[in-house]
Amino acid sequence: MAKADTPSPEELMKLDNFLCFAIYSANHAFTRVYKPLLDELDLTYPQYLVMVALWEKDDQTVGSLGEKLFLESSTLTPMLKRLEAMGYISRVRDRADERQVRVRLTETGQALKAKASAVPLGIAGATGMEPAEIGRLKQEIATLRASLLR
Amino acid sequence: MAKADTPSPEELMKLDNFLCFAIYSANHAFTRVYKPLLDELDLTYPQYLVMVALWEKDDQTVGSLGEKLFLESSTLTPMLKRLEAMGYISRVRDRADERQVRVRLTETGQALKAKASAVPLGIAGATGMEPAEIGRLKQEIATLRASLLR
DNA sequence: CAGATTTATATCGCACACGATTTAATAGCG
DNA sequence: CGCTATTAAATCGTGTGCGATATAAATCTG
Numbered sequence: 001m002a003k004a005d006t007p008s009p010e011e012l013m014k015l016d017n018f019l020c021f022a023i024y025s026a027n028h029a030f031t032r033v034y035k036p037l038l039d040e041l042d043l044t045y046p047q048y049l050v051m052v053a054l055w056e057k058d059d060q061t062v063g064s065l066g067e068k069l070f071l072e073s074s075t076l077t078p079m080l081k082r083l084e085a086m087g088y089i090s091r092v093r094d095r096a097d098e099r100q101v102r103v104r105l106t107e108t109g110q111a112l113k114a115k116a117s118a119v120p121l122g123i124a125g126a127t128g129m130e131p132a133e134i135g136r137l138k139q140e141i142a143t144l145r146a147s148l149l150r
Numbered sequence: 151m152a153k154a155d156t157p158s159p160e161e162l163m164k165l166d167n168f169l170c171f172a173i174y175s176a177n178h179a180f181t182r183v184y185k186p187l188l189d190e191l192d193l194t195y196p197q198y199l200v201m202v203a204l205w206e207k208d209d210q211t212v213g214s215l216g217e218k219l220f221l222e223s224s225t226l227t228p229m230l231k232r233l234e235a236m237g238y239i240s241r242v243r244d245r246a247d248e249r250q251v252r253v254r255l256t257e258t259g260q261a262l263k264a265k266a267s268a269v270p271l272g273i274a275g276a277t278g279m280e281p282a283e284i285g286r287l288k289q290e291i292a293t294l295r296a297s298l299l300r
Numbered sequence: 301c302a303g304a305t306t307t308a309t310a311t312c313g314c315a316c317a318c319g320a321t322t323t324a325a326t327a328g329c330g
Numbered sequence: 331c332g333c334t335a336t337t338a339a340a341t342c343g344t345g346t347g348c349g350a351t352a353t354a355a356a357t358c359t360g
Contacts, residue, residue: 013270015203022287024177026292026294027173046346062308062310063307069175070178073309078346097307100309101310127169141169149182196315197315213337247325249325
């Protein structure tokens with residue numbers, strides 16, 4: 001029979017059969033591949049993601065960055081302070097609503113985008129996948145993420 | 151033309167088009183879904199992965215666990231000490247080679263496997279995917295990880 | 301418009317995660 | 331055999347991440 005069996009409990013409990021572990025370890029692998037490239041920019045991998053979000057849309061609140069990156073203020077605030085200390089961004093309370101903090105790129109932060117432009121290609125190369133394939137896999141994982149967060 | 155275009159640099163620099171970000175955020179999403187289930191077992195998500203590795207094969211060295219989990223001793227040592235303090239594992243220097251530390255499940259640690267047996271099904275449900283589909287996606291990501299670490 | 305409620309960030313404590321280094325033990329070699 | 335090189339864990343410093351809580355500002359309600 002070519003019917004897809006329900007996996008046995010033993011098979012289910014093997015680490016290498018865990019989708020979550022594949023993602024967990026692939027995430028670490030990405031961090032490692034990014035490291036040498038991001039060292040040039042003096043950025044950590046999460047800091048790079050914040051910069052990408054700001055390059056895409058400047059002048060965002062902490063909350064809006066958090067929504068896009070799926071991060072809490074308790075994670076972002078210290079990160080943003082480091083990026084500010086490095087001179088890449090500024091953090092200013094919104095005049096109209098003092099609860100909010102507006103995060104903006106500095107000149108240096110904007111200029112960094114050019115230096116970072118080579119990064120995506122380097123990463124794409126390391127995946128050993130075609131652009132179309134990367135896009136498809138990315139979409140599948142984004143859908144999975146949405147299911148998990150439902 | 152139905153030819154697959156090479157993505158423009160602008161498209162490449164959008165966060166939502168990053169495969170790495172999909173994986174990064176899906177990993178966080180998994181952590182969140184696991185949290186309430188693992189709270190019952192008094193385990194964090196990384197601790198759970200260590201326990202899964204030990205349930206699959208007991209009596210491993212720190213190094214062998216590190217290879218399977220893609221983690222360094224600097225990460226594992228403190229984690230294992232916590233699991234030991236909780237009474238789930240024991241850490242003993244190997245008599246034949248005192249450099250190595252053998253990690254073994256305690257009775258309590260073995261017994262925990264039964265309590266944890268419901269977890270994978272709960273997670274699988276949260277993915278909203280069929281077992282076969284989960285397996286395929288898992289394999290694709292494992293292949294990606296291998297490429298990245300090459 | 302005063303007091304209660306909600307919202308936006310920040311702070312704190314804890315647990316990863318890693319690179320660089322240290323420590324201790326084994327293996328290799330003349 | 332003794333000395334060096336290698337190997338396995340542990341330690342240290344830094345940077346995420348998050349839950350719980352605190353703080354302060356805006357909003358809502360009577």
